[in-house]
Amino acid sequence: MRSWKIVLGMCLVSGLAQAQAPIERLKATQSDPAALRSAIDAGKKVTFFCANCHGEDGVSKLPEVPNLAGQNPAYLLEQIRKFGSGERKDAFMQGLIKVLKDEERIQAAAYYASMPVPPTKADAALVPKGKELFSKLCVRCHGDKAHGNDAIARLAGQKLPYLQTTITRYRDQTGIRNNQLMAIATSTLKNDDITAIAHYLTQLP
Ligand code: HEC
Ligand code: HEC
Structure with a gap:
């Protein structure tokens, strides 16, 4: 009898976690150092394909492809959402991002945000x-x-x-x-x- 209640309770809790918006789940992850660490580790794996364009550590080698390293994680998550909904247009990114689950989006954002971004050379006169x-x-x-x-x-x-x-x-x-x-x-x-x-x-x- 008791174990049924526990199972039911666990179902309700995981149901709530599912219903929570990705941005709320990102915040919860950020406030828990162990959860953040494992999200960052998972994010490195999730983003192996992204590395082709955004660079292995989120520092892009292609001029028209943005660095993701050092970017604010909530901003990254929001842009991923925008590609998914079509509010932001890029034929490739819109297609690609659809295959990422919410959890993977959070992990990718946490990973890139944790990487350093180096300053680059500019025309000093400007x-x-x-x-x-x-x-x-x-x-x-x-x-x-x-x-x-x-x-x-x-x-x-x-x-x-x-x-x-x-x-x-x-x-x-x-x-x-x-x-x-x-x-x-x-x-x-x-x-x-x-x-x-x-x-x-x-x-x-
Ligand atoms: C074929 C190259 C390519 C691949 C692979 C790729 N991206 Fe992108 N990504 C781009 C380009 C180009 C842009 C910039 C689009 C624009 O001009 O707005 C971009 C933009 C973004 C942005 C917005 C950054 C910002 O500063 O606003 C995010 C976030 C992003 N990509 C995440 C990912 C993730 C996560 C993956 C892997 C699942 C991925 N990308 C794979 C080319 C790529
Ligand atoms: C009132 C607040 C506000 C001001 C002022 C503002 N920005 Fe922004 N900026 C934003 C917001 C919000 C976003 C994210 C928009 C989106 O989702 O596309 C943004 C996004 C950007 C991006 C895209 C970054 C990326 O990684 O793709 C660039 C570049 C940018 N701003 C440059 C500027 C510059 C240059 C100025 C001054 C001329 C400026 N912003 C003034 C609020 C502001």
Whole structure:
């Protein structure tokens, strides 16, 4: 009699865990060091295929492919959700991400977030202008080190061409990246401004 109650209780608890949104499960994982460690280990295996483009440690060798290393895990999870729902467009990523279960998405996000991202070389002549524009238009959301926060992307150390392409897409409202805050924040930027900001951001540690 008692064991039935325990089994029933366990079913209810695991049912609740299933029903919890991935973002809540990520937070629970982050607050438990042992669970986080095993999610990171599992994430390394889950992402073996992703490494073809995003690099083994999440540092991409392809200019148009973003680094995932050092990125905020909640932001990664949200972008994976957006590819899955079609709110963010990329033919390859949209197809690929559908095969990942919620648990694997959380593990991938935890793994990449745990890896360091190195700053890269930039044109030093463009950096001061980029810094000035960033301080004026971007810092209040992305933070003074461009490390972002839970909901907002880290930009420091990101790939230069990816930054340029992405900022331009938000400004031009092409429908590939959809975010109202970013469309507004970038609306006044000229192409030269975008280039300067990208050079500033890519060399930040
Ligand atoms: C064939 C190359 C390729 C493979 C393999 C690949 N990706 Fe991507 N991924 C891309 C490209 C290209 C983008 C950028 C798309 C864009 O321009 O918005 C991207 C973007 C992302 C982003 C958004 C990053 C950001 O800064 O917004 C995440 C998260 C991501 N990929 C996760 C994964 C995961 C997890 C896997 C493995 C399951 C994977 N990718 C496999 C090419 C790839
Ligand atoms: C009001 C808050 C806000 C401001 C101001 C802002 N951003 Fe963002 N930014 C966001 C949010 C939220 C996202 C995630 C949007 C999404 O899901 O596509 C984002 C995403 C980005 C990304 C995509 C990162 C990636 O990994 O794909 C880039 C690049 C970016 N912002 C650059 C900038 C620049 C440059 C400025 C200043 C000109 C700026 N942002 C100002 C909120 C802001």
